[in-house]
Each structure stands twice: as structure tokens, then as C-alpha cells.
Amino acid sequence: MTSLVKVLNENTIYNSEKLSNFIKYLEEKYIIKDEVIFFNQLVNFSQNNSIPLHGWFKYREGYSHTLVREMITRFTIDTKKEFIVDPFCGAGTTLVEAAVNNLDSMGVDVNPMSVAVTNAKTNSYSKADIEEVKLLIEEIPSIDLDQTEIIDYEDIQQYFSEDNFRALLAIKEFVNNISKPSVKELFFSGFLSIIEDSSDRKRDGNGLKKSLSKVTSVIDFYCDKMKLLMADISESSFCNIGKGYFGSATQLDKYVHEFSEEINKKPGLIVFSPPYANSFDYFESYKMELRMGDFIPRLGVKGLSDLRRLAIRSFVSAAKDPIEVDEIIDLMAIEIEEAIPLKETYTGKKDSRTRKVPQMIRGYFHDMGKVLEKCGKVLESGHKCCIVVDQSSYLGKIVPTDLFLAYLGEQVGFNVKEIIICRKAKTSGQQLQKYPYLAESLRESIVVLEKK
Ligand SMILES: C[S@@+](CC[C@H](N)C(=O)[O-])C[C@H]1O[C@@H](n2cnc3c(N)ncnc32)[C@H](O)[C@@H]1O
Structure with a gap:
């Protein structure tokens, strides 16, 4: 990939010289390793969906389990005393991969x-659970459809x-x-x-x-799905503890403390x-899913x-409200604002969505700063925090999220x-056409932080 410094030197991306120079300074200050070839091979070999447990639920935002495995391998923990933490656990890729590698773990989402x-x-x-699962699966074909009343779900x-x-x-x-x-x-x-x-x-x-749905019999579909789930749990009997908590990563310390007390170990990674x-x-x-799973009462706002x-x-x-952020983050937001x-003059149209992006940028880095603070609070000196993140871009302005998270981590x-x-x-495609430098410079990276 082309280095960001080279891209910045060859294109006028930012109006603010201060912002541009600061991004170059961060890019030159940190050790940046290009491992694209290695990770492409790693990820292409095994996708989450074809691997037991990882494939249960199509969580679009999920990351590749091989990436997690690679981090667990590179940054080992003391299995007897420590556990792995994922403050944004999603559908559990980190926790499952930890369990596969005989490690305890906890997550929050x-x-x-x-x-x-x-x-x-x-x-x-x-074994008794698996027996019960088997018996219940046999009952699925005789679920009585006529008895079901459609009440309270008219909104979906x-x-x-x-x-x-x-x-x-x-089925519910x-x-x-x-x-x-x-x-x-x-x-x-x-x-x-x-x-x-x-x-x-x-x-x-x-x-x-x-x-339009291609499922002709939901009951058969469910039955097949449960057989798959049963096969997976029969194959993988975990003896470690993995637990997900519903809550915000901005309160990570609370959940880590609870889990730590429960298993008498400390966060190691x-x-x-x-x-x-x-x-x-x-x-x-x-x-x-949120509605049908009764996680929220109605779909309304x-x-x-x-x-x-x-x-x-x-x-x-x-x-929406004013947000106090670091000067550099504010300069990034102002770049997009300006x-x-x-763009609106050029297209002759008001772009209400992009108008909200600068404030989103402020809110995003403000919140991520808080999460990093909590990560620092729960880790002991010398322990690592690995963040997998994509850079983004608006109106050709690169938002170097990896560099900014590293910079906020340092603080x-x-x-x-x-x-x-x-x-x-x-x-x-629209942005790529207008700003070709994005094709070679926008990246997904792992930011590796170490607690001082
Ligand atoms: C990129 S996804 C993580 C996916 C996960 N690594 C996986 O493989 O399934 C980011 C997750 O952050 C969650 N999220 C957003 N804000 C959060 C917050 N304040 N605290 C905890 N989780 C949050 C979202 O619900 C989403 O599941």
C-alpha cells in the first residue's frame, strides 16, 4: 500500500496545514508495518461462516476469526491467571476464538x-444438555402453527x-x-x-x-439450523468460561471487575x-431481530x-450537542465541514446527511477516547490492547482512524x-472515481497499544 505520507505529499487533501502536518508526524512517529500479503492469505483461507460456531449468525460487522487467532498467538497471555477482553464483542468472534484456544474471555456489547x-x-x-437438544429438535416438526396469535407484533x-x-x-x-x-x-x-x-x-x-424470502418452510429451515447448531456444540466442548455482557464499553471497568471477581483472574489482553x-x-x-426477540417493545423511534x-x-x-474534543480531532471535523x-454548489443539492458527519466525527473520537481510558484502567503495565479498525473518508478527506486511536491511546x-x-x-465507487488516491491509501489496520 502507498504510505500515507506519500499520498499527502502528492495530493492536497486537507486545507489545514496543521492537520496535514500532524497526520504526517503521527505516521512517521509510529512503527507502521505493511502485512497486507500475510493477512490476505490468512483471511482468505478460512471465512467465519464455514467454521463451526462462528457461522451461526450472519453478523455483517463481525471480523475474521483468523485475525483474532493471530493476535492471540502474537500476544500470549498467562492462561492460569488471565483472560481476554473484547469491549465490542458483537456476535462473539473473539470469545469463541479464545475458547477454541482454551482461554477464558469476556465481552461487552x-x-x-x-x-x-x-x-x-x-x-x-x-452431555445431558445435548441429549435434551436432540429431543427438542425432534419436536420442531410438530410445532402447532394454528394456535399462534399475531398479537403485539403488527409493527413488523x-x-x-x-x-x-x-x-x-x-417457534418463538x-x-x-x-x-x-x-x-x-x-x-x-x-x-x-x-x-x-x-x-x-x-x-x-x-x-x-x-x-422476497426464499424460505418455503420456516419450520424445516429452523429444524435444519438447530441440527447444525447441535452438531457444532457436540463437536466443541469448551471447558473455559466465556461471557457476554449487555452494556456500553464506556463502562468496561464495571463489567471486567464483575467477571474478574467471578473467575478470580485478571485481564491479560x-x-x-x-x-x-x-x-x-x-x-x-x-x-x-431486536423486535422479534423482544429486546425492544416497539419499532418506533x-x-x-x-x-x-x-x-x-x-x-x-x-x-447533536456541542462536544469537547482534542484540537486535532476538531480540525478533522472542520475539514469535512468546510x-x-x-460539494453542494457543485451538485446544486443540499446534502443533509454529510452535513451531520463532522459532528459524528467529534462524537466518535470523544467516545472512543473514553473507551480507551477504560481499557487503560483495567490493564496492568506491559499488557496489550489490539484494535482492528478501518480508516474512512468523506468528500475525499481521509479520516486516519488508526492513527487517531493510537494518538488518543497515548493520552x-x-x-x-x-x-x-x-x-x-x-x-x-463514487469517492474512488473522484479521489483516486483513496484506492491505494485507505486501510484496515491493527493498532497495538501497550499499557505503560
Ligand atoms: C465492528 S462490530 C464488532 C464485531 C465483533 N468483533 C464480531 O466479530 O462479531 C462493533 C460492535 O460494537 C457495538 N457497539 C457500538 N457501540 C457500543 C458501545 N458503546 N459499547 C459496546 N458495544 C458497542 C455494536 O453493536 C457492534 O456489535
Whole structure:
């Protein structure tokens, strides 16, 4: 990949000389290693979806488990005394990979649906549990569809055909009647994982787009899914502890403390991929699962906005009030702010969405600074915190998220060990056409911090 300094020297990307010079200074100050070839091979060899446990739920934002494995291998922990922490655990890639490698781990996420999936994956299932799962799977074909009443879910009915919707509600009732918590969690996770395919919607960009379901029998589909889940848990019997907590990474210390007390170990390594500063709203695209899983009472603004309030401000509707941020982060936001009128004059259209991006940038780095502070608080000296993150760009302005997170980490008690470039990061075709330098410079990297 082309070095960012070279790209900045050859193109006038930022109007602010101070911002441009500071980014060059960070890029030259840190050890930046290009390992694109190595990581491309690693990731292409095994995708999450074809690997036991990782493939249960299509979590679009999930990162590759091989990347996690690589970090766990490079930055070993003392298994007897320490555990792994993921402040943004999503559907549990880090926790599953930790368990596969016989390590204890804990994670936090503001999406309650992903926490449920994480916990179902990392539970340890006894032989008796597996026997019970087998018997319950045999009962699935006789789930009674006629008894199901469509009450209280009118707000999401439009996303499904009548038959599929009725079948999903009947499955939900079946799951609700399971008494053993870990077995129930497994069937619930299976239920959550079939909702998208059973609906007439597909996750797309920032939300859902129309796409007729190919599932002709939801009951058969669920049955097959549960057989797959059963095969996976029969194969992998974990003896370590993995636990997901519903909550915000800005309160990481609280959850780490709780887990630490429970297993009498300390955090040895933090590994995560945070939301990227790319305007994605995590809750909008999972609203069917959040609603059908009874995580929120209604789909209206209220239902989702309670969750959004907890999230890192990586999406445009998030940050409205004034936010105090580091001077460099503010310069980044101002750069984008100043580029908007030019674009609007050129296109002759008001771009309401991009107008909100500068404030999102301020909110994002403000919140991530808080999370890094908490990471520093829970780690002892010499321990590592690895962040997998994409850079983003708006109106041709590169937001060097990896450099900025490293810089913010330095302010809260970390040394920056290195930044490992793993892949090119994607951007829209429109931006690439207008700003060709993005193709060679936008990157996904692992920022490796070490507690002082
Ligand atoms: C890039 S995804 C992580 C995916 C995860 N590594 C996996 O493989 O499944 C970022 C996650 O951060 C979560 N998130 C957003 N704001 C959060 C916050 N304040 N605290 C904890 N999690 C948050 C989102 O719900 C999302 O699951």
C-alpha cells in the first residue's frame, strides 16, 4: 500500500496545514508495518461462516476469526491467571476464538441480540444438555402453527409473508417454553439467526431492503439450523468460561471487575474491532431481530433510540450537542465541514446527511477516547490492547482512524507499539472515481497499544 505520507505529499487533501502536518508526524512517529500479503492469505483461507460456531449468525460487522487467532498467538497471555477482553464483542468472534484456544474471555456489547448469540456460542453444554437438544429438535416438526396469535407484533408484520410470520411466532413460543436456560439460549439463538432469511427484507447498507424470502418452510429451515447448531456444540466442548455482557464499553471497568471477581483472574489482553466512523447505524439493520426477540417493545423511534443512546457515536443521527474534543480531532471535523458547501454548489443539492458527519466525527473520537481510558484502567503495565479498525473518508478527506486511536491511546496511558496494516479498506465507487488516491491509501489496520 502507498504510505500515507506519500499520498499527502502528492495530493492536497486537507486545507489545514496543521492537520496535514500532524497526520504526517503521527505516521512517521509510529512503527507502521505493511502485512497486507500475510493477512490476505490468512483471511482468505478460512471465512467465519464455514467454521463451526462462528457461522451461526450472519453478523455483517463481525471480523475474521483468523485475525483474532493471530493476535492471540502474537500476544500470549498467562492462561492460569488471565483472560481476554473484547469491549465490542458483537456476535462473539473473539470469545469463541479464545475458547477454541482454551482461554477464558469476556465481552461487552450494546446490541442485546448479539450478546445473546455470543452467550449461546460460548456456553458449555453437558452431555445431558445435548441429549435434551436432540429431543427438542425432534419436536420442531410438530410445532402447532394454528394456535399462534399475531398479537403485539403488527409493527413488523409488513416485513414477512403471513405464513412465515406465523411460523416464526410459533417457534418463538416453542423456545419460550424451554425451561433449561442454556438450552433455551441455544434455541433462541437459532431462532434469531433464521429471521432475516425468513423475512422479505435483506440487510443492505444502513438498513433493510426488499428481497422476497426464499424460505418455503420456516419450520424445516429452523429444524435444519438447530441440527447444525447441535452438531457444532457436540463437536466443541469448551471447558473455559466465556461471557457476554449487555452494556456500553464506556463502562468496561464495571463489567471486567464483575467477571474478574467471578473467575478470580485478571485481564491479560484486550482485542476488539470497534464500530467504524462510517455512519452505519447498527440497530437499524437488526431491527427485525431486536423486535422479534423482544429486546425492544416497539419499532418506533423510542424502541431503537434507547439502544442508540448507549452506542458509540459512529452514525450520523447520533451527535447533536456541542462536544469537547482534542484540537486535532476538531480540525478533522472542520475539514469535512468546510468541504460540504463546495460539494453542494457543485451538485446544486443540499446534502443533509454529510452535513451531520463532522459532528459524528467529534462524537466518535470523544467516545472512543473514553473507551480507551477504560481499557487503560483495567490493564496492568506491559499488557496489550489490539484494535482492528478501518480508516474512512468523506468528500475525499481521509479520516486516519488508526492513527487517531493510537494518538488518543497515548493520552490515556498507553505506548503505541506498532500499527499493522492488514488490508485495503473499501470506500464508495463514487469517492474512488473522484479521489483516486483513496484506492491505494485507505486501510484496515491493527493498532497495538501497550499499557505503560
Ligand atoms: C465492528 S462490530 C464488532 C464485531 C465483533 N468483533 C464480531 O466479530 O462479531 C462493533 C460492535 O460494537 C457495538 N457497539 C457500538 N457501540 C457500543 C458501545 N458503546 N459499547 C459496546 N458495544 C458497542 C455494536 O453493536 C457492534 O456489535
